[in-house]
Amino acid sequence: MIRVGVFGANGRMGRILIEAACQHRQVSLGFASVRNGSAFEGIDAGELAGIHKQNVAVAVINDTLAISADILIDFTLPDALAYNLAYACKHNKPIVIGTTGLNKAQLALIDQAALSVPIVFAANYSVGVNVMLDLVETAAAVMGDQADIEIIEAHHRFKKDAPSGTAMAIGERIANTLNRDLATCAVYGREGDTGERTRDTIGFATIRAGDIVGEHTVLFATLGERLEITHKASNRLTFGNGAITAAVWIKAQKPGLYSMRQVLNLAK
Ligand SMILES: NC(=O)C1=CN([C@@H]2O[C@H](COP(=O)(O)OP(=O)(O)OC[C@H]3O[C@@H](n4cnc5c(N)ncnc54)[C@H](OP(=O)(O)O)[C@@H]3O)[C@@H](O)[C@H]2O)C=CC1
Numbered sequence: 001m002i003r004v005g006v007f008g009a010n011g012r013m014g015r016i017l018i019e020a021a022c023q024h025r026q027v028s029l030g031f032a033s034v035r036n037g038s039a040f041e042g043i044d045a046g047e048l049a050g051i052h053k054q055n056v057a058v059a060v061i062n063d064t065l066a067i068s069a070d071i072l073i074d075f076t077l078p079d080a081l082a083y084n085l086a087y088a089c090k091h092n093k094p095i096v097i098g099t100t101g102l103n104k105a106q107l108a109l110i111d112q113a114a115l116s117v118p119i120v121f122a123a124n125y126s127v128g129v130n131v132m133l134d135l136v137e138t139a140a141a142v143m144g145d146q147a148d149i150e151i152i153e154a155h156h157r158f159k160k161d162a163p164s165g166t167a168m169a170i171g172e173r174i175a176n177t178l179n180r181d182l183a184t185c186a187v188y189g190r191e192g193d194t195g196e197r198t199r200d201t202i203g204f205a206t207i208r209a210g211d212i213v214g215e216h217t218v219l220f221a222t223l224g225e226r227l228e229i230t231h232k233a234s235n236r237l238t239f240g241n242g243a244i245t246a247a248v249w250i251k252a253q254k255p256g257l258y259s260m261r262q263v264l265n266l267a268k
Pocket residue numbers: 007008009010011012013014034035038075076077078079080097098099100101122123124125126161165239
């Protein structure tokens with residue numbers, strides 16, 4: 001059995017990761033951690049996740065916990081990343097990271113840690129979004145120079161970062177395909193006297209509402225036609241199961257930074 005340690009066990013994704021780990025035949029839950037002062041310390045991880053009891057008590061993160069996990073999983077918030085990466089390096093554990101909204105310095109920390117331990121980092125662990133990225137690349141290569149490109153994403157009201165990590169990954173893929181720099185061609189929302197749209201921009205629009213799990217649409221629109229590529233996640237277990245697949249896969253890897261496309265064997 002591959003034992004996973006889940007950081008941020010009480011989060012929406014933390015609970016889902018516990019459930020996904022406990023459902024997987026090759027995986028067991030090594031630890032489920034929370035931060036110091038959390039009201040969830042001591043309760044059973046299975047009960048926290050809304051499944052049957054697991055006899056793993058939720059614990060405040062500490063060095064001794066590392067003994068009980070082969071692989072670490074981090075779907076928390078950007079402020080927790082530096083500690084979680086340092087923990088992985090200190091205890092020589094591979095880590096699967098799903099946290100989005102990371103800044104350049106935090107992304108550099110991932111690159112640095114990947115020199116010491118294997119890391120899978122993806123903005124979206126669903127199979128569908130990773131296939132979508134390839135479809136988007138094909139569409140961009142064929143239509144991208146003629147079409148207006150817009151990326152629209154919708155998520156639940158609790159999400160803290162915008163645009164979503166997935167929307168940014170889609171934008172990066174399109175920009176790379178078209179030899180554009182996303183930092184200079186992205187337009188994040190429009191308001192007021194914007195003037196006419198210029199062709200070489202990539203627009204982003206964000207919706208935050210209710211309990212939407214995660215939806216992404218890319219438009220390639222010309223004056224005569226419009227191609228829309230859409231992915232809709234309807235259950236967070238989609239992401240949780242993907243992260244557990246990555247955890248199983250990463251066990252056999254050398255130190256380095258890997259993508260979900262590599263895990264799914266989609267990489268060219
Ligand atoms: N890659 C993917 O496929 C997916 C990625 N995500 C990403 O996962 C992340 C988590 O999402 P979600 O579960 O909805 O968020 P939640 O807000 O529900 O959970 C966040 C968790 O992180 C913990 N946390 C926050 N700040 C810190 C800190 N400074 N130190 C230690 N722990 C901290 C919280 O603990 P506390 O409650 O104590 O604050 C909580 O356990 C987001 O970045 C989201 O975008 C989400 C779904 C899929």
